[in-house]
Amino acid sequence: MSGYDVIVIGSGAGGGTLVHRLAPSGKRILLLERGDWLPREPQNWLAQSVFVDGRYVSPDTWYDADAQPFQPQVHYFVGGATKLYGAALYRLRAEDFGELRHHDGISPRWPISYDEMEPYYTQAEQLYQVHGARGEDPTEPPASAPYPFPAVSHEPRIQQLSDDLAAAGLTPFHAPCGVMLNEANMPYSACVRCDNCDGFPCVVHAKSDAEVAAVRPALEHDNVTLATNAKAVRLETNASGTAVTGVIAERNGEEETYTADVVVVSCGAANSARLLLASATEQHPRGLANGSDQVGRNFMFHNSQAVLALSREENPTVFQKTLGINDFYFAGKDFDYPLGNIQMVGKSQAPMFRGEKPGETALAPQWSLEKIARHAVDFWLSTEDLPRPENRVTVTRDGGLTQIAYKPSNREPKERLYHQLKSMLAHLGMEHDHLLGRHLYLKTDIPVAGCAHQAGTCRFGEDPSDSVLNTDCRAHELDNLYVVDTSFFPSIGAVNPALTAIANALRVGDHLLERMGAPRAG
Numbered sequence: 001m002s003g004y005d006v007i008v009i010g011s012g013a014g015g016g017t018l019v020h021r022l023a024p025s026g027k028r029i030l031l032l033e034r035g036d037w038l039p040r041e042p043q044n045w046l047a048q049s050v051f052v053d054g055r056y057v058s059p060d061t062w063y064d065a066d067a068q069p070f071q072p073q074v075h076y077f078v079g080g081a082t083k084l085y086g087a088a089l090y091r092l093r094a095e096d097f098g099e100l101r102h103h104d105g106i107s108p109r110w111p112i113s114y115d116e117m118e119p120y121y122t123q124a125e126q127l128y129q130v131h132g133a134r135g136e137d138p139t140e141p142p143a144s145a146p147y148p149f150p151a152v153s154h155e156p157r158i159q160q161l162s163d164d165l166a167a168a169g170l171t172p173f174h175a176p177c178g179v180m181l182n183e184a185n186m187p188y189s190a191c192v193r194c195d196n197c198d199g200f201p202c203v204v205h206a207k208s209d210a211e212v213a214a215v216r217p218a219l220e221h222d223n224v225t226l227a228t229n230a231k232a233v234r235l236e237t238n239a240s241g242t243a244v245t246g247v248i249a250e251r252n253g254e255e256e257t258y259t260a261d262v263v264v265v266s267c268g269a270a271n272s273a274r275l276l277l278a279s280a281t282e283q284h285p286r287g288l289a290n291g292s293d294q295v296g297r298n299f300m301f302h303n304s305q306a307v308l309a310l311s312r313e314e315n316p317t318v319f320q321k322t323l324g325i326n327d328f329y330f331a332g333k334d335f336d337y338p339l340g341n342i343q344m345v346g347k348s349q350a351p352m353f354r355g356e357k358p359g360e361t362a363l364a365p366q367w368s369l370e371k372i373a374r375h376a377v378d379f380w381l382s383t384e385d386l387p388r389p390e391n392r393v394t395v396t397r398d399g400g401l402t403q404i405a406y407k408p409s410n411r412e413p414k415e416r417l418y419h420q421l422k423s424m425l426a427h428l429g430m431e432h433d434h435l436l437g438r439h440l441y442l443k444t445d446i447p448v449a450g451c452a453h454q455a456g457t458c459r460f461g462e463d464p465s466d467s468v469l470n471t472d473c474r475a476h477e478l479d480n481l482y483v484v485d486t487s488f489f490p491s492i493g494a495v496n497p498a499l500t501a502i503a504n505a506l507r508v509g510d511h512l513l514e515r516m517g518a519p520r521a522g
């Protein structure tokens, strides 16, 4: 008999949420997490600790296509990347589930429709307590329920920005936020509305991350066990290679083997691919579930740009991530291809500049960085990057090293989105030059190390020859192996990925409950 009914490897948006879904079934569930609980400490909210010292970034070294080492911006904790995320919890657009023609090629159709995912998006919004306002975003897909909580209000400078954008003919909207803010009753609000949210852990546990929203409630069930500091290194199979029989994990310097009827991998897109590739056997010589040679391929992480403009007036906004613009999601002015999404990012603080651009800012006197930060209005621009087979995660033959080859796509729409925003600044109360007197605004490109939105290495599909997983996210080639992190994405769209990973985990959870003969939770 197996030790557990289900083992889930990785406790982030996908794995943590799945365990939450399975927990009430009474089935014996083991959640393996390579990291520990993220410590609650004053440094959670210190920009210096988080952005400059990289206190919560994994010490991993990965390698790019030229074998150059880099430190990936990944976070190994209970709750995974969501511990640091900005909690902008968007649904993909309905059109993202179909085939979309982009400047550089086709963003492929998903094997399930938006309508099939919709009920799970609604449940995901409820579980992660999303605040938002339906009907404002012109690209918003249909929803079967309102947001469970009202939109987070704009502070005055962002309200002004919203008004100016509307006056310029655009349709800004209140961004969907997973923060437990009760503006109607602040003395009882868990969230205190601070300026240390996007990219920081929440010391008061008021951000809807996977630890708070999913893992902790799941652990209230006696049938759920969490093993921290347990890094899965290999999966073993039966002799015919049709089922996983053991999960080998490193814990306290020893290798331990865990067994279960069903094994779910949810280590994040790069690490899930790594685990499967490192588990090659005679029956799966190219890596587990990799007969199609698709494991590790189609790695995506968004063409993201963090840009800051300088407001003519000071921008004293505390919680800035309340506004989004999707007017260019499907096309630009005089450009028939999608450009992407514009949203706000956490408010700049002077030490962040030293963290993000240490070379350029080393000579800048601190006072000028502080002045820039006071006037900064910070935007996050996302353009879809296309799934390309040559953009891939590989591991060395001995399983020791992770290598990521990645060449960007859709650079033209990315540039156009940037220039679109730039061209509007004069109408938005922004300065044409900033206090350092060099550029209109500082611009930070996100290199491959900034893989916050990583996705796509084990895509799901109907055809086993060009996908890794079937539509239930079960490996085509193994009867009891599933993957529920963002690896399953066949395309990434241009909005933040976490809510889709969460919704899909709930969907796969229902499938697993049915498979195990347990009643559905939803």
Ligand SMILES: Cc1cc2nc3c(=O)[nH]c(=O)nc-3n(C[C@H](O)[C@H](O)[C@H](O)COP(=O)(O)OP(=O)(O)OC[C@H]3O[C@@H](n4cnc5c(N)ncnc54)[C@H](O)[C@@H]3O)c2cc1C
Pocket: 009, 010, 011, 012, 013, 014, 015, 032, 033, 034, 035, 073, 075, 076, 077, 078, 079, 080, 081, 082, 084, 085, 086, 087, 088, 089, 090, 198, 199, 230, 231, 232, 233, 266, 267, 268, 269, 271, 272, 275, 452, 453, 454, 484, 485, 486, 487, 496, 497, 498, 499, 501
């Ligand atoms: C700074 C930052 C800001 C972001 N902001 C947003 C946002 O505003 N909105 C949004 O939608 N998305 C955002 N994201 C992205 C979002 O957090 C991810 O898309 C999401 O967490 C992905 O979920 P996942 O389950 O695929 O992986 P993760 O959440 O990363 O979970 C993977 C888990 O697996 C564990 N693990 C890895 N390898 C192993 C192993 N071998 N054995 C055991 N455990 C293992 C990891 O420790 C981790 O806990 C942000 C990310 C970052 C880093």
Ligand code: SF4
Pocket: 179, 180, 190, 191, 192, 193, 194, 195, 196, 197, 198, 200, 201, 202, 203, 204, 205, 206, 207, 208, 319
């Ligand atoms: S804004 Fe709210 S949820 Fe975000 S870190 Fe601050 S208290 Fe936590």
